[in-house]
Amino acid sequence: MASLSRKVLPGFSLAFWYAVFYLSVLVLLPVTACFFKAGSLSWHEFSRAVWTERARSAYLLTFGAAFVAALVNVVLGLLLAWVLVRYTFPGRRLVDSLVDLPLALPTAVAGLVYSSLYVQKGWFGHYLVPLGIQGAYSRFSIILVLIFVGLPFVVRTVQPVLEDLDPESEEAAASLGGTRWQTFQNVTLPTLYPALITGFALAFARGVGEYGAVIFVSGNMPYKTEIAPILIVARLEEFAYGEAAAIAVVLLIISFSVLVLINRLEHWSMRHEH
Secondary structure: OOOOOOOOOOOHHHHHHHHHHHHHHHHHHHHHHHHHHHHOOOHHHHHHHHOOHHHHHHHHHHHHHHHHHHHHHHHHHHHHHHHHHHOOOOOHHHHHHHOOHHHHOOHHHHHHHHHHHHOOOOOOHHHHHHHOOOOOOOHHHHHHHHHHHHHHHHHHHHHHHHHHOOHHHHHHHHHOOOOHHHHHHHHHHHHHHHHHHHHHHHHHHHHHHOOOOHHHHOOOOOOOOOOHHHHHHHHHHOOOHHHHHHHHHHHHHHHHHHHHHHHHHHHHHHHHHO
């Protein structure tokens, strides 16, 4: 008897080729064009464009600020998701809605607001600047706006896992004499590791690619507060398209490598959990 070939979804072939077309036109072709443009440079020109002192400073600030902001977002996002899931309080729905505000708000608006709040005469800067805390036109200001734009990714990744978490395991740990901290550390937190790693990866990737908010709060000072995307724009304004593409290629390769590493760590965490 001839076996019947069953598809997972009706119209799978159409959906598959549509996905391939989408990835090719909107992702692969622009990336390939960027590599081709960078390939127009000789190896000496390429290395000279991507490894100047100014470029190295921009790389370090871009990935360092994104990494620190993502770490802070993991802590803040976990706390916020925990409060939204485990507690009921007046205005809870409003707070839950405000979590997504950075996703809907143009990042340039966020940059303008932060820069006006933390300057010396701003509402917060009026008190912070005399204490030596520069919340505008500094590396600290870059981390602040990256925390703002990346926080929703952690909250929305952790929140559904917390909602689906079986409370019986926590109750069992409590009945065996475990304190709240021991229950959280040994029962709850290991279950959240994959979601936290995913949220970290999303917030980190968002921070690496952020431009609109940073350009208003950083001051864009070379060697001090200039991130790699701003350096790319500076090269484009100088009509050095090959050099701009070369810096973009380096940024792309480093970003992809870091995300692959984080993805492998996430899979290891899921296997370790099971």
